[in-house]
Amino acid sequence: MAVLRFRPVLQLSVTKIRELMREPEALFWVFIFPVLLALALGIAFRSGGVEEVAVGVHRGDGAERIERALDAAGRLRPVVLDPEEARERLRSGRVALVVIPGETVTLWYDPTRQESEATRMAVNDALQRDAGRIDAVAVDTKEMTEKGSRYIDFLIPGILGMNIMGTGMWGIGFYVVTARQRKLLKRLVATPMRRSEFLMGQIIGRLVFLIFEVGVMVVFARLAFDVPLRGSVVTLGVVSVVGAMTFAGLGLLVASRARTVEGVSGLMNFVMLPMWILSGIFFSTSRFPEAMQPVVQALPLTALNDAFRAVMLDGTSLVGIFGEVALTASWGVAAFVAALALFRWR
Amino acid sequence: MDAVIRCSDLVKRYDDVLAVNGISLEVRRGECFGLLGPNGAGKTTTVEIFEGLLERDGGEVEVLGQTWERGGSRLRERIGITLQETQFIDKLTVHETLTLFRSFYPSGPEPARILKWVELEDKAHARVGKLSGGQKQRLSVACSLVGDPELLFMDEPTTGLDPHSRRQIWGGIHKFRAAGGTVLLTTHYMEEAERLCDRVAIVDHGRVIALDTPARLIASLGAEHVVEFRAEPLPDPARFESLPDVRSARMQDGIVSLTVGEVHRAVPALLAELERQGLGLTNLVTHHATLEDVFVSLTGRHLEGA
Numbered sequence: 001m002a003v004l005r006f007r008p009v010l011q012l013s014v015t016k017i018r019e020l021m022r023e024p025e026a027l028f029w030v031f032i033f034p035v036l037l038a039l040a041l042g043i044a045f046r047s048g049g050v051e052e053v054a055v056g057v058h059r060g061d062g063a064e065r066i067e068r069a070l071d072a073a074g075r076l077r078p079v080v081l082d083p084e085e086a087r088e089r090l091r092s093g094r095v096a097l098v099v100i101p102g103e104t105v106t107l108w109y110d111p112t113r114q115e116s117e118a119t120r121m122a123v124n125d126a127l128q129r130d131a132g133r134i135d136a137v138a139v140d141t142k143e144m145t146e147k148g149s150r151y152i153d154f155l156i157p158g159i160l161g162m163n164i165m166g167t168g169m170w171g172i173g174f175y176v177v178t179a180r181q182r183k184l185l186k187r188l189v190a191t192p193m194r195r196s197e198f199l200m201g202q203i204i205g206r207l208v209f210l211i212f213e214v215g216v217m218v219v220f221a222r223l224a225f226d227v228p229l230r231g232s233v234v235t236l237g238v239v240s241v242v243g244a245m246t247f248a249g250l251g252l253l254v255a256s257r258a259r260t261v262e263g264v265s266g267l268m269n270f271v272m273l274p275m276w277i278l279s280g281i282f283f284s285t286s287r288f289p290e291a292m293q294p295v296v297q298a299l300p301l302t303a304l305n306d307a308f309r310a311v312m313l314d315g316t317s318l319v320g321i322f323g324e325v326a327l328t329a330s331w332g333v334a335a336f337v338a339a340l341a342l343f344r345w346r
Numbered sequence: 347m348d349a350v351i352r353c354s355d356l357v358k359r360y361d362d363v364l365a366v367n368g369i370s371l372e373v374r375r376g377e378c379f380g381l382l383g384p385n386g387a388g389k390t391t392t393v394e395i396f397e398g399l400l401e402r403d404g405g406e407v408e409v410l411g412q413t414w415e416r417g418g419s420r421l422r423e424r425i426g427i428t429l430q431e432t433q434f435i436d437k438l439t440v441h442e443t444l445t446l447f448r449s450f451y452p453s454g455p456e457p458a459r460i461l462k463w464v465e466l467e468d469k470a471h472a473r474v475g476k477l478s479g480g481q482k483q484r485l486s487v488a489c490s491l492v493g494d495p496e497l498l499f500m501d502e503p504t505t506g507l508d509p510h511s512r513r514q515i516w517g518g519i520h521k522f523r524a525a526g527g528t529v530l531l532t533t534h535y536m537e538e539a540e541r542l543c544d545r546v547a548i549v550d551h552g553r554v555i556a557l558d559t560p561a562r563l564i565a566s567l568g569a570e571h572v573v574e575f576r577a578e579p580l581p582d583p584a585r586f587e588s589l590p591d592v593r594s595a596r597m598q599d600g601i602v603s604l605t606v607g608e609v610h611r612a613v614p615a616l617l618a619e620l621e622r623q624g625l626g627l628t629n630l631v632t633h634h635a636t637l638e639d640v641f642v643s644l645t646g647r648h649l650e651g652a
Contacts, residue, residue, distance in 0.1 A: 006445075006451075007449060010449070011446045011449040012446070015446055019437045019438070022437040182433035183429060183431055184434065187427075187432040187434075187489075188450075189399070190427040190429065191422060191427075191447060191451070192419045192450050193450040194419070346399070
């Protein structure tokens with residue numbers, strides 16, 4: 001350790017890690033915020049195994065029997081209501097359907113509503129069985145419960161990509177511009193420090209955090225939502241590192257000339273905003289029209305998100321996602337080359 | 347004599363402003379050399395060219411016998427730099443900051459020893475962001491010493507500091523020189539230049555207008571004292587030049603300023619002359635001649651706020 005004590009790259013990396021560790025806000029945005037975001041979206045868009053549907057029943061003769069019959073069917077939650085109240089609830093969507101007892105039972109519903117048809121069939125079925133219908137054919141059901149097809153499964157790799165983009169760009173770009181504005185870069189250049197050592201320090205510091213950043217998210221998603229990691233940890237690691245380096249490069253490029261924090265913030269958002277929307281973080285890129293696809297698919301975050309999804313959900317090997325990884329990496333290489341050519345140290 | 351910095355006909359342009367307009371000078375090994383001049387005189391530009399941080403537009407510069415074109419990073423290992431303003435990393439401690447800077451140099455003293463030099467040892471584990479202005483400046487000096495430099499550049503090392511902090515910085519410079527180091531500093535405080543510097547170049551509008559030891563620069567006024575007075579109605583300074591022991595007289599902002607050999611002979615004569623002219627004295631001050639007076643006599647302006 002004594003030999004290493006005065007190694008510039010080590011000192012620069014340690015400095016970067018210390019700075020982040022001592023900045024509670026930064027820790028929140030890098031580690032806590034993505035988890036909270038995933039948690040909130042995961043809860044809001046949970047695909048409910050057994051979700052009960054509310055069904056109104058007009059008060060009157062036979063209402064009780066109908067209530068019992070629907071209750072027994074499982075997925076229906078019957079409520080006995082006065083006609084006026086039932087009408088109001090149906091209109092406002094708080095019940096999916098209203099049953100009006102009588103010689104002929106009437107099912108009153110709005111056919112344009114998504115869940116109406118399924119509810120009508122379920123109610124009809126429950127009433128017929130209760131009245132003693134014998135099914136002509138014995139039918140059994142089997143439920144598909146495989147993980148990897150739910151919204152949360154789609155979401156987690158996207159948040160992973162988004163977070164790597166954000167920390168890469170802010171962590172490098174913002175940092176560099178602050179150091180330039182404070183004349184710290186100029187002071188460093190006035191020492192025998194090599195410029196490559198400074199960049200290596202930035203990158204190593206960044207990668208150390210990446211391990212935790214990706215680790216926290218993957219473990220959280222597994223524990224909270226049972227999101228799978230079907231591919232190998234090594235492949236996930238390679239994709240993460242390539243993504244982190246690429247966005248570090250883009251962050252460096254965005255920061256290469258900017259003299260003020262305000263200036264770089266605007267540029268940063270200009271670069272990141274399109275990718276937040278287009279790159280398939282929260283919804284699939286296939287929602288964009290065919291004409292936009294060449295642009296959408298060429299973005300580094302699109303490729304990174306696709307690669308994360310393939311590794312986590314489909315268990316694809318590195319060979320299988322070579323195209324995505326290569327596309328991401330070429331953005332990174334181009335960004336680094338351009339950044340080094342343009343970079344202003346003073 | 348062994349020259350540590352040698353520059354001739356140095357020129358630097360910013361757009362159409364000539365920031366440095368043909369400066370030539372030599373800094374000798376072991377001396378403390380000062381560039382004294384008002385803000386905007388071209389001191390910082392000159393020093394940053396010496397430090398290899400700025401490109402020059404003309405002239406020759408050699409530092410420690412090397413040019414920046416050939417010396418490069420080897421040269422960086424042999425010099426220390428205090429910039430006019432550097433904000434170090436707030437989240438690091440003082441000791442961590444020094445360890446970081448120490449890592450850039452192949453050799454040098456332990457960070458703890460340098461902290462002692464600049465009297466910051468009790469702040470070793472304090473965060474940089476919590477330091478006072480004077481402490482930050484001493485940290486900046488400490489960072490310039492970590493590589494055990496032969497030559498130390500200090501750009502306005504005490505600007506904006508309180509007298510106590512200023513003296514602590516001066517103490518650090520003395521220790522560095524006692525160990526054989528050479529210092530080039532810029533300042534617009536004439537007191538700093540007089541106390542610290544063996545030789546001073548007075549810089550104005552990108553040119554050296556005088557260069558010598560502080561004592562000889564002051565002696566060049568031909569008198570050791572300055573007598574300044576106000577009188578009503580406004581006097582004509584030329585009429586005081588012939589008084590005994592008065593070397594020169596000039597007026598600025600309603601104050602007549604006489605450079606005189608001996609105060610006890612000049613003042614009685616002055617009082618008698620005022621009475622003869624029927625002028626009423628409203629204010630009279632005398633002081634030892636300083637570099638400030640040299641600057642005033644050369645440019646007709648004052649150093650600070652000039």
